[in-house]
Amino acid sequence: MCSKIYKLSAKIFEPEKSSDQMLQKPDNRMANCKNASKLAKCRHYFRVFITHLFSHVGLCGLVVGYAIVGALTFESLEAPNEINQRSTIQKDREKCLKDLWNITVNLNVLYEENWTILVGSRLKLFEQEVVNAVKNEGYDGKESNDDELQWSFSGALLYCITVITTIGYGNIAPKTDVGKVVTIFYALFGIPLMLLCLTNIGDLLARSFKFTYSHLCFLCRNPRRTQPIPIQKQQVGEVTKTPLDKPMEISTLELCNGDDKTLSGNSPPLSSSPTKSQISNNTTSVVVMPEPTPVVVERVYRDNSTAEEQRVPMYMVLLLVTGYICGGAVLFSLWEKWTFLNGAYFCFITLSTIGFGDLVPGSDIFDAQSGQAKLIICCIYLIMGLSIIAMSFNLVQEEVVIKCKNLARNLGLLRSQHDDDDDD
Template identity: 40%
Template sequence: MERKRSSRHRQRYRKRKTTCDKIKDFIREFIAFMFSNVGIIGLVVGYTICGAFMFQAIEGTEASDDREEAIKDIHSARSKTRDRLWEITQKFNVLEEEAWREQAASEVLKFQMEVIDAINKGYDGVDDVKDLSETSQWSFSGAFLYSLTVITTIGYGNVAPKTEWGKVATIFYAIIGMPLFLLYLSNIGDILAKSFKWSYAKCCLCRGCGSNRDSRSVSPENSVAVQVPEIIDETDEQYEESHIESTLGDSVKDDTITVPVTLCLAIMVGYVCGGAILFSKWEDWDFLDGSYFCFISLSTIGFGDIVPGDQIYASKGLDMSFIFCSMYLMLGMAIIAMCFNLMQEEVIHKFRSCVKAVKNCCSCSGARDDDVDTAPIE
């Protein structure tokens, strides 16, 4: 009877839920999902996309105006230099070669300075104003890469806001985005570390990697069994079978399973080298420049001296270059976080093993001293 009353009471309580309560429950579930592992990924990607649209709207118009002005300045400087060179050629006789060379060099130097000023205003080699929208660094892909470099603290510096609203938006965008991206690295790095540790344990322990099993499956029971060899002889086979099954069944939760530091370093070096090969093909860099760019980016140093699409007449495939770089950075920083997590576990495991070894040595020496003291004197 009491159970029936309680069930009826629950049903009545559920029926009494108002719309406001339902909205509150939905908001709680939504917040819990957004801060879950899947939600964090979507939140970071969505936040970066929103930032891309925001910075494109704020800085895109200003950048286009500056580039139009730079193109007009280049056209004017080019025509003036051409006319001046023709005037110098008509003015000086063929016999006055040195004077002609001096005047021509002066005009060329002026033209070079005007080109530098135009580049500082945003000139990138495009002469037609109609092509500005296709080659702008503040296109959606360029703004997406900029937003990503802000929240990852890479900050190449080759693209920066020039308007007041753009600078203010960057400050508040970074204040919210940096903690969000750190949360993304923590969660995704932990997931990747557990998955990789499970795969490593399954591959190594299933195929009979005795060295890994012996060195990474040491437990307190094993250390006691070492001191009692006759027990090991009786239960060795049963222990090995049960240990392998338990390790494969719950290898992620087992603290004794760790991944070697050398393997983590090999993963990071391989990812950097793979990115170097792809960027060297895509951007016409050599392998050293590609490796340098990948390392500087993934380590969040971000000098900005070498960046994708930062070449004169590099308008072809500029959007794809920005998108590929953004994907490489998001995946790469998660892999770096995974490797750091695994290396931290390995170092802690080694340290604990050393502490246990020291304690065992001290306990063994103490036991021997007690045996010597209690031995009968003949």
């Protein structure tokens, strides 16, 4: 009893809650709802971003942006070192000339043998300095005031493309310690990204090429009829509305193949028109349909031929790759003043990602004022060529798998498709 009285007095004398305190819980709920809605929107936008990022267009844009950022990075890291090396070699050359003059002045009487020994030893020292600068420091034999650099934007872009595609010409390479470290991390992220992009583009090109090839083959084999056969609307309606539409398609397919087979099952053979006895004796029997019309025959033939023409023969793929290599050979032979054989050799070595580096574009296409557009064109040719090679691998792989399965069926190692259909 005392506890009840104590609780009642506590409730009576309890201070009243202010309006702010009463609205505190609803405000917290509203804030939580807003935060949840913002989080849901962020998740939605993130999913949309990832979807577009890993689509075909997103991957291509990501690779292009990655290459451009890498080109700007390596240009800023390696270009100053290249200019410094040119200045160093120029100073060494001037010092060598001064030493040669001092040798000549110090010899009061010029003896050819003595002068040749002294001058030859000094020239040999200068040659060693030049060779070391070419092999280890990236010296290309140009002056320090020359505007054309190896590590320009176009040169750095070609270097980035050769790194992430694993071609690696080797004509230019980073000489600074920072550039070498950046190359390692740049390749670690760039090579998987480039392979993913080439795989997706190759799959897209393969499907597009199969679609185009199948439709071109269909147009060549089935030209449009100049005089179509007139068909009554009533017959077409009867054909489309009948429940025996599927057996009728099978029969027309057999007629197209030239086989004289009847339909399997308890259904009667098709005749040209139903007889009166059949209609009067069995009213619940299946209505016998007329002979297949040319429209149905053409439709079944189109579906069957399209399924077979999805396969692209190997010689078409080889012709496409050979044509691309020959086109590049003609282009580079005209620009670089190479022979056609050297141009074809360069294209094959490049597209096969071997990349010896003995032939590299960039000598005679454009002058320095054009911004070395030749290297950018070479990058475009390289990316398109690798995409075509990826497409070719995809198409050839499908054809080889089909040939191997057919060979295994002929040898009895695999069950044939007809046996599988009979079991079903």
